[in-house]
Each structure stands twice: as structure tokens, then as C-alpha cells.
Amino acid sequence: MKVLFVDGTIIGNKTGVVLETVQHYIKETGCGFEMERLNFSDYDHQFVDGRPAEEYNEDMKQLIRKFEEADGYIIATPVFQASIPGVLKNAFDMLHPRTMRYKPVSIVANGGTHQHHLVVENQMKPILDYFRCLVTPNYVYTHRDHFDENSKIIDEDVHDRLKELARVFVKYTEMGKELTHGIIDA
Template sequence: MKILFVDGTIIGRKTGVVLETVLNYIKENGCGYQLERLNLADYTHQFVDGRPLDEYNDDMQKLVRKFNEADGYILATPIFQGSIPGVLKNAFDMLHPHTMRYKPISIIANGGTHQHHLVIENQLKPILDYFRCLVTPNYVYTHKNHFDRDNTIIDMDVHNRLRELARVFVRYAEMSKDLSKEILDEG
């Protein structure tokens, strides 16, 4: 299985630190999956305006291919102004509605206030439900107080929740193997 670790922002470091931590916990599970990082900051983005995919630049086409080729996703995003970053929403807008269907996804978010965790429930989950992803129930939200000055996670409870997220994700990934084949057989 190919798992795509999506860093859903083009600025900051905390999101990437949390994503890398989960990547290491997934490796510890010994599942043998192919793990790949996708950093939105590494792409030249264009606004999605409804034109055919082949009319977008190479980076946008590559981004779509990466999502299409993946069998599951770990999505990390900061919360800005009570919302997900525009670049992440723009990336979702590029995807066909079946791209992530019945594929597992775990959510990690970080923000500056404790209330921003509600963005996961009120904005991100509905988008992922539209794609019919298998969203694991145990997302992890981190706050600036969970990090030291060097953006190292210092809160052991956060580490424990990230380990659990990795464990549950692997179970969902195994479950999704049959579901993904069923949707392909339907045409």
C-alpha cells in the first residue's frame, strides 16, 4: 500500500514536525507500506477554475497524480483564521470526487487556540465525507503549547495520541484493501 503524508500548508514548521512524527510511528507498526511525503510548499500552485486537468501546470497535474496513486492518506494542516489553508482547499478542488473514495485518512491539525480543533469537525470532515474517505475517528489536534522553541513536540500525551492514530490508521488501511477493489470492479 502506498500512503501519502500530506503537509497541507506552504508556510510554518509545526505541521511538518507532527506529520513526520506520525510517519515514524507508522513505520514502527511494521506494516511495510510505501510511505511518501507530499509537501504543498514544493509545488507551484494555480487557482482551480474548472478547466480540464491537462490545462494546468505540471505541478498541479503531478499533485493530482500523487493523490490518485495513493491508497491512503495522513493529512496534516494548520488552522488559520478559523479555517484550513486556501492552498489545501485548492488542492482538494483539483481532485475527482472518486480519487479518495474508500481510502483511509487520518487527520492531524495544529493551531494557536484550543477552539480551532472545531475546524476539523466543521470544515475538514465534511470535505472528506464528500470524497467518501474512511476517516479514522481519532484525529489529533496540537496547540502551540505542545511544542518547544525548536518546534519539537514536548507533550507526551500528544505523542501517545499520535501513536494511537498511527495504530488505528493501519487497521483502517487493512480494512480498505477489499473496499478499494470493490469500487474498481464497479467501474
């Protein structure tokens, strides 16, 4: 089982800290997953405009391959202006609708206010539903009060929720194994 940890932004570090923490808790489950970190900040992004995948630069082609090769995803997104970053939506726009079908996905998000957690409900979940992902029901949203001045998570409730997210994600991978075999083109 190969899990892709997607840091869906090109700036900031809190989202990455949350992603690293989830990765740590998944390792603690003893699941033995192969884990790979995908930092969007390491890639030269192009706007997705409908052209064939082979016409994009090598970084964009590599992003597509990494999503296709993964068996599950932990997607981390900041919330900017009450929305996901354009670079994350652009990445979703590159993917074939079957790329993530019946694969487990957990969401972690970070924003400046408590109310921005609704971005997960109103934007992330509909996108992942379109892909027919197995979205775990327990996403974790953090905001600036959950971190210290060095961007370390200091809220114990957040840690508890991230541990639970990791446990549920591992269980969802069991469902995904059987469902991804024999996917039809519908």
C-alpha cells in the first residue's frame, strides 16, 4: 500500500506540520505502508487548460504519475480567502476521474479562523466525491491558535483527532483494496 501525503500549497509551513504529524501517527499504527511526501512547492506548476497530459512540463507529468501510483492519500490544504489554494484545484484538474476512484483519502486543513473549516465540507468533499474516493468522515481542521510560535501543534485535542484520523484511514485502506479491483469505465 502506497500512501501519498500531499502538501497542497506552495507557501507556509503549518499545513506541512499537520501533514507530518498525521504521517507519524499512521506509522505508529504499524500498518507498514510505503509513504511518500508530495510537496507542491517542489514543482514547476503550469495552468491546466485542457490540453493532453503529454503536453505539460515534466513536473506536471510527474505529479500525475504520483497520484496514479498511490493507493491512498492524505491531502493537506491551507484555507486562503475562504477557499482551497488554486494550485491544489489545478492539480485535481489534471487527474483523470478514475485516478483516485475507491481509494482512501483523509483531509487535513489549516486556516486563520474557526469558520474556515467549512471549506472542507463545501469544496474538498465535493471534489473528492466526484473522484469517487473513500473519504474518511473525520477530517481535521486546525487554526493558528493550535500552534506555538515555532509552528508546533500544541493543542492536545488536535493530536487526539489526528491519531483517530490515522486509525480510521488505515481501516479505510482495507475497504479500498477490494473496491479498486475491476473498476469499470463508468
